[in-house]
Amino acid sequence: MKKLSNLIVICAAVILVCVDVSAQDAWMFRGNPAHTGVYAGPGPRNLDSLKWKFSTGVYMISTPAVVNNTVYIGSTDGRLYAIDAETGKQKWAFKTAARIASSPAVSGGLVYFLSYDDTMYAVDALTGAARWKFATQGEHRYTATHLHGTLPKHEAMPDMYDTYLSSPAVWKGIVYFGSGDGNVYALDAKTGKLKWKFKTGDVVHSSPAIYNSTVYIGGWDTYFYALDAVNGRLKWKFKTGDDPEIHNQIGIQSSPAVVDGVVYFGCRDNHLYAVDAGTGKEKWSISNNGAWVITSPAVINGKVYYANADGTTFFEVDAETGKILYSMKKGSWYFFSSPAVAGNMVYTANWDGRLFSIDLSTHQVTSIFQTEASRKNISKYVKPDNTRNFGAALENGKEYFYDLHVRALGNIWTMGSFLASPVVVNNVLYIASMDGNLYALTDKSHK
Numbered sequence: 001m002k003k004l005s006n007l008i009v010i011c012a013a014v015i016l017v018c019v020d021v022s023a024q025d026a027w028m029f030r031g032n033p034a035h036t037g038v039y040a041g042p043g044p045r046n047l048d049s050l051k052w053k054f055s056t057g058v059y060m061i062s063t064p065a066v067v068n069n070t071v072y073i074g075s076t077d078g079r080l081y082a083i084d085a086e087t088g089k090q091k092w093a094f095k096t097a098a099r100i101a102s103s104p105a106v107s108g109g110l111v112y113f114l115s116y117d118d119t120m121y122a123v124d125a126l127t128g129a130a131r132w133k134f135a136t137q138g139e140h141r142y143t144a145t146h147l148h149g150t151l152p153k154h155e156a157m158p159d160m161y162d163t164y165l166s167s168p169a170v171w172k173g174i175v176y177f178g179s180g181d182g183n184v185y186a187l188d189a190k191t192g193k194l195k196w197k198f199k200t201g202d203v204v205h206s207s208p209a210i211y212n213s214t215v216y217i218g219g220w221d222t223y224f225y226a227l228d229a230v231n232g233r234l235k236w237k238f239k240t241g242d243d244p245e246i247h248n249q250i251g252i253q254s255s256p257a258v259v260d261g262v263v264y265f266g267c268r269d270n271h272l273y274a275v276d277a278g279t280g281k282e283k284w285s286i287s288n289n290g291a292w293v294i295t296s297p298a299v300i301n302g303k304v305y306y307a308n309a310d311g312t313t314f315f316e317v318d319a320e321t322g323k324i325l326y327s328m329k330k331g332s333w334y335f336f337s338s339p340a341v342a343g344n345m346v347y348t349a350n351w352d353g354r355l356f357s358i359d360l361s362t363h364q365v366t367s368i369f370q371t372e373a374s375r376k377n378i379s380k381y382v383k384p385d386n387t388r389n390f391g392a393a394l395e396n397g398k399e400y401f402y403d404l405h406v407r408a409l410g411n412i413w414t415m416g417s418f419l420a421s422p423v424v425v426n427n428v429l430y431i432a433s434m435d436g437n438l439y440a441l442t443d444k445s446h447k
Contacts (some may be wrong), residue, residue, distance in 0.1 A: 024039070026425050028107075029063055030421075034258045037299065037339060043357075045345060046443045050440070054071075056081070059413065060075050063103040069086060074100025074115075085425070096119065102114040103421075104167075110131055110189070115139075119136070120177060133192065142159045142162045144157065169208045172229075174187065174229070175188075195232075216258055224238040249270060264297045266293025286315075304317040305348075331352040333351035333415070336418075337431075342424035345359060351419075377415045377416075381415060394407075427442060
C-alpha cells in the first residue's frame, strides 16, 4: 500500500511538471539549467515565413522564454510581456520601474526576471500578478576610467557595451542570478527569501549555469566562479585576462554552458575557454585575435558553437580539443546574440540586423532573415566592401569622446541589431530586435 501511495505521489509530480513545462518548451535563458543553447525538436530550415511580430516600440535586449504556448519577454519599456505563441497577441504585461535587460525563467507557474530598478521579480505565469520581489543592493553597469580609450581619460564611465543583466536560472526550488552590486544570489523560488549570496570583486551580469549541484558564473572582476549551489561556498575560481589601462579586453559577459564535466565560456580578453567543471583547471582556450567573445556557446554532440564580436566570425569547435573545425565570417558588425541549435540547424544573429540559419551537416547558410530596419539603414554603417563604417556611426567625429561613442551605438542599432538570442520551440524561431519587435519565424513548408 505504501509503494502504491508513493507511486501516486510520483505520478502526480510528473503530471504537474508536464503541465508546467513540456519537452520542447524553452523555460529559461539558453534552454535549460546547464545553458547548453540546444532546443528540443527540429528547427526551421528556412526563415522565410513571418508567423507574427509583436512590437513594444523600444529596444528589446531580453531573450524570450516559451512555455505552454506563451512567450515571455522583457522590454526596455520596463514591462514583462506574456504573448500568445500562436497568434502574437498580448495576454498581459507587468510594469516595473526600469528597463528589463535580463531574460525570464519560467518554473512552477511563476516567471522570474531582473529589472534595472534593482529588483528580482516573481509573477504569476497565467495572470502576470506579482507574487514576490527581492531588492538587490543596486544594479549598475561595469564602470572604469579611460574605458575603450575614450575621453575624458580620468572620468569613470559606465561601459556602453555592458548591455545585459544576469538572467535567472531555476534549479530544485532555488532561483540563482548575478547582480551589478557584485553579488551572486540564491533565493527561495516560492517566497523570494534569501538563501545565500556570494560577493565577487565587481559587477556580475553573466547568467549562471547549474550542473552537478554547482553554480557556474563569470564576473567583470576577471574571475570565473564555481559555487556550491546549496550553500554558496566557493569551490574554485579561474582567472582570465587583465587590461588595466583602457579596460577594453577585460571581464566576462558571456554566460557559460556546461556539458560532460566541462564548462565553456567566452571572455572579453578575446578567448573562448574550456575549463574542467570539477577542478577549474583549463583544458584549452582559443584566441580570437583581439575580438571579444560575448556570445554564450551552444554545445552538442562533441561540438561547441560560438561567434566572436568584432571578428564577426561564427565557429564550430571540437569540444574535446578546442580545434576549430569550421568558421564562417558573416556580417560586418558584432555578434552579441548567442547561437541556438535545434535539430540539424544552428542559428546566429548579429548587429547588422541579420539572422542566419545554417545546416550543421553541410555548413551551408540555408536562409537569411533581415529586419526592415536593416534593409533601410545598413548601407549607412556598412561599406561597399562589407566592412564596418564606424566613422559614420560616430558621425565622423574627430574626437573619440565618450558621449560620441554612446551615440554611435544608438546609430548602429537603427539597423535593427540583434542582441537577444534566438529560441526555437515547435519549429518556430523567436527572436527580439533593437528595432522594438519580437519576431516569430518559421519555414513556409511548416505553416
